[in-house]
Amino acid sequence: MGTIWRPELVEGQGPKYKSVVATIRDGIDAGALKIGEKLPPVRELAWQLKITPGTVARAYTILTDEGALRAEVGRGTFVANPRAARISDAPIEIDVIPHSTEENNNPYNVSLFSPHLPCVGQDKLIRHLMAQVAANPPSGVMHYPSRDSARPARQAVLRWLEGTPLGPLGEKDIVLSQGGQNGILLVLQSILEGRKPTVLIEELAYPGFRRVAEMLRADVVPVPMDADGIIPEALEEITRTHDAQVLCTSPEVHNPTGGFTPVARREAIAAIARRHDMQIVEDDCYRMGVNRAPSYRMLAPERGWYVSSIAKTITPALRFGFAIAPEGKWSVLRRTAEHSFFGLATPVTDLCGLLLAHPQIDDLTEKTRQAFDKYVQSAVNILGGYDLSWRADVPFLWLRLPLGWRAGAFCQAAEAVGVQIRSAEEFVCRDARAPHAVRMAVNAGVSIESFEAAMTRLCQLLDNPPEQISV
Structure with a gap:
């Protein structure tokens, strides 16, 4: 482990990651953690403190940003100059x-x-x-992207999604994409089968749904809608006449009308999708506030896919997005991404991991x-x-x-x-x-x-x- 430090979580108000930060700072100030000493791996410290690895990872990131710790690729996290933590306590002046x-x-x-x-x-x-x-x-600058090198970014996304009603979710369920549009492409590539599949969209819909479906040689069929989104009766009728494999929708913030699909309507749509064995792709890129209803991944965990990005909340310049498969199907989505482009550039995942955890x-x-x-x-x-x-x-x-x-x-x-x-x-x-x-x-x-x-x-x-x- 590299150190005989025996941590005890500092109790306090607020998020637990702040308590972990305080615990490590106290260890440095008391001399239990000396300059150059190696801290426990994230999972080991999480087990000792009985908290999630993501909480520890976020605390390590904050202290590394401040200069109290330093991370070395392939070796671990070490104590840096303890004064750096005091010098950098104040947030970045913006x-x-x-x-x-x-x-x-x-x-x-x-x-x-x-x-x-x-x-x-x-x-x-x-x-x-x-x-x-x-x-x-x-992640260095001389290696191909890997699952391990992108793990901090996926953990940061997991933290970013805290409070989003997505059902059971872990870091491995998240697949990074080059923006939300690329996330939709990866999902449809993971779902569609056959020579001429059918994709359903709202009659007024984000054009990216249609463009991706057509690029994958799918037929696109619009579904009538009202102020609450897709009309269940119309969806039922269309699914009887079309062998649709997937429905693409934006229930939280409908693009272009700004509408919202209430939970009762979503439940009816999910029930129709089950009866006809149809997948549901939810685009959540435009939501800026809290969710007003459960996602389709929560309502229909066996068939709900979720896509979002940071383009509408932080910046579109980094082209950083993510897709989440239904429970048990993450390996299919991950293979699609890895076989398409091997993974996002490591400087991008390194940067976005720090950014979303900041x-x-x-x-x-x-x-x-x-x-x-x-x-x-x-x-x-x-x-x-x-x-x-x-x-x-x-x-x-x-x-x-x-x-x-x-x-x-x-x-x-x-x-x-x-x-x-x-x-x-x-x-x-x-x-x-x-x-x-x-x-x-x-x-x-x-x-x-x-x-x-x-x-x-x-x-x-x-x-x-x-x-x-x-x-």
Whole structure:
């Protein structure tokens, strides 16, 4: 073990990982842990303290970030200079710096195609952790990615998902992906069989579902929906006429409408999936707040697949996502990923493992949510007189156009006044009829003044349609 230290968990309020941090600090201060001594492996210390390995791993990460400990690849974790813990006790000072984007240089042009995250300090934290990884990469720089090298990142994801109702879940159940879209691809590759499988999607759905299914030579069939999501009776009828293998859905934050599927509706959908032996893929990439209902993986643990990423909460730049298979099927999903690309680049998994386990990350994501809320409220204040669907914790709005406007024409008119938005046509199958509606993503990378000016220009267009249609 390298040391005769006999830890006793320091009791205190708050998360247990903080108690582990305090326990190790006390050991260093008391001289029981000397500079250069090796700490117990994560699982051994977890067993001694009767807590989870993830809790110990997070404490080790925090103390390593502070400089109190140092991690050496293949050797373990050692005590560094004990003064480093005292020097680095304060959190990283984070300055909120506006994004330097094209929109900043020309505030008249505002793109609302995709959500643009506000800069609330995550950029400085990422740069800090990138420098740390560059100075001493835990996974090295001369080896292929491996399951072991990515384990800290999977453990960090497990911690990130605390409170998400996913059913029994361990680190091995998590498969890392290159963003949420890649996660959907991995899941469908793991499920689909035969020469021409069928995939069901909502009649208004995230286009990535359709694109992945078509790339895998699957037929895509839309399912009618209402304000609560997929209509069970319509799903039952379609499953009788189509030998569908999988249903793709976004029940927590429906894209593009921002809708939510209540638990009773989810239970009915899960029951239909069981009767017809159909898998369910849940895309949870847009959720920023707490879950409002159990996931399909919890409601139907034998057939519920889950995909998410950090693109809408921390940054899309790292292309870091994850997929979770139903109980007992994790090995199939893992093989699909390993056979596709061997694993994410080790610097990315090293960085994201530190990032998701960092003690400041929860505060930063809450600041991101609050910033988006501010922009959403501004949009509602300006456009609230129209048929607008929105939620404070969702970074886009769904606008049903008034008589006189068609979606394509409205998007062209909006672009002419410097605002880019998405037509409902982008969210339906090619031969389907699209409603006259548009999705407006929140661009928090521009100033609130530029965003409100863009909303005002859209309001002026809505107030003055090119033609009035009598009914």
